[in-house]
Amino acid sequence: MTPSRSASAAATWSARPTSVCTSTYASTTTAAPPTPAPPAPSPAVVTERSRYLPRVVSRRPERDSGAVGRLGEAEVLTRLLAALGVTGAPAGTAPLVGPGDDAALVAAPDARVVATTDLLVEGRDFRTDWSSGDDVGAKAVAQNLADVAAMGAVPTGLLLTVGAPPETPVAWLEDLGRGVGAACRRWGTSVVGGDLSGSSELLVSITALGDLQGRAPVLRGGASPGDVLALAGCVGRSAAGLALLSAGGPALAAEVAPELLAAHRSPVPPVEAGPAAARAGATAMLDVSDGLGVDGRRIAAASGVHLDVDSWWEDQHVLDLLGAARAVVRRLARDDDEQVLARSWVRGGGEDHALLAAFPPEVAERGLPEPFVRIGEVLPVREGWPAVTVNGDVEVVGGWDVYA
Template identity: 45%
Template sequence: MTETLGSTGEFGLIEAVTKPLAASADVLVGPGDDAAVVAVPDGRMVITTDLLVEGRHFRQDWSSAYDVGRKAAAQNLADVAAMGARPTSLVIGFGGPAELAVSWVQELYQGLADECELVGAAIVGGDTVQSEKIVIAVTAFGSLEGRSAVLRSGARPGDEVAVAGRLGWAEAGYTVLTRGFRSPRTVVDAHRRPQPPYAEGPRAAIAGASSMCDVSDGLLSDLGHLAVASQVVIDVHTSALVVPEPLQAVAAATGVDAMSFVLTGGEDHALVGTFEPADVPEGWTVIGSVAEGNEDRPAGTVTVDGAPYAAATGHAHFRS
């Protein structure tokens, strides 16, 4: 007989998912008490949170519970890295229907834990509740290790725009899945489990990044956040952007412009930042430039090869 949330109950579920969890050096008190205790050596902590709703952010017929866990952790850990911080811990809020198998939740938490292991972070607590749909709320914490946080508001005219990580892969995977296919496997896997370049966040901060964010909603959309916060103009140079073969194959098969995957596709959680030309870290790719605003291109604008981008620039919540 399959154990379900209804037959196991809240405390049985909590024990089932927290017993296998590993701690880390940052965690002084982990799951089991009313709250966790996490070390904050320099007195500051980076905090971010995300919410995933079944049917909106993931589908069980597209992704396994383990995949969902990896993705849920990744999008939060990437936000911490985008501040130039090192992720230390996560707390998880989980809601699900009573008939959901306990094994599904255990696989979810294994995915969360395995993604945390990539950066040395740990799951330190959370909450569970019954709900009609599966809902996962993840809050991540990070340490700046004595550095200043890298904000969106620091880009300066004369800076170069550079990116670390993949662009467009998850969107190509989503395009394939929405058409009922499961290949190319590489892009479908990219949609299921992003691969953020976590270590590049602190590296960029140490190198002197003036601004940074992760690419969750699309390159142009997220660069728009930097442009508005910094009150500058950002121009993206398509000649510097490479469209990998799997993305070209999906574009050819679906009638989509391959470059649009790279420019507007989200959920790969690459890191994009601005640097003085001499400060761009090795391994980052320069893809654009920062300039002052003027009458033709007001501050807060993002252009592509010097001109406005005609199509939607990326995902926007609540946009119909």
């Protein structure tokens, strides 16, 4: 893309009042419903540890808002479950057996189960000074449900596992529970079980289960040359929020672009668009968790094709993020080109969990399912090298690698 093209695109785009990303999926914060009052403390008086100390009976833990290490597992679990509101699962979504027994029992109407898991590690995937427990809970649910959706399935239940250092305030876990619970209610699912442990770093992992409702799963390998490449949701917004946080902390991010801060803290992927894409006949799909380039290449490699993205679509997203890029460049007193920075977010930013899918041309002619928009096309692989390009030439590189 040349500077002159981008300038003309800027002029066109500046007339638009809102983000290029459909606002339904770009906004985040949902008011958490009131948390049910925690159940009365259990009357247990002998702790697990005291079994190994003959004749020593521990005192009942204080009901305080202190560290999990002082409260003990049973009390922390009671409080977490109350914060989740597990008894308030939306009608028809409650498990057959929920938290409290050795394992949960979840109906599998389709006789096949979609299963996925993701792990969030403090310092690598979130920071407690940048995100609240509520944000981390919302994000953990969103990233898992995006994976379920990307198979074309609907969620049927989640398992929530937490590893926490003993000094973690129980209030943080309750906040996490509220975030997970609110996200579950948003997408009509619930937490059916999980596990608690101690650890040296805060760890939050969710395993999600899903049902295909009788459909074939939409895999990464079914795209063919001639298909239309489409996207539901946003790219680059979470990366922009993260860059603002890294440059100037929550104060800068909230001042410059509260919506990008929210997109990073608690993304709202288009979960319902996954089954809709499957019903419409999508040939391949995944959620963009690591970046358009990296994830697009996963479809290209699995399908043995080449993906080409239209530059006009990319330019719109770049323009949408230019203000944030300018603020980051200024704050860091760097001489980076703000457009190059914004473009790197669009091409390589992860964690927005948009759904990238291929559709046969006749489906696109009839109309893509909401809120998919056409962003490019699927072409024959070039010289045996599956790749993603913009306007046929520039290869889209960059993206997240957990070990890089």
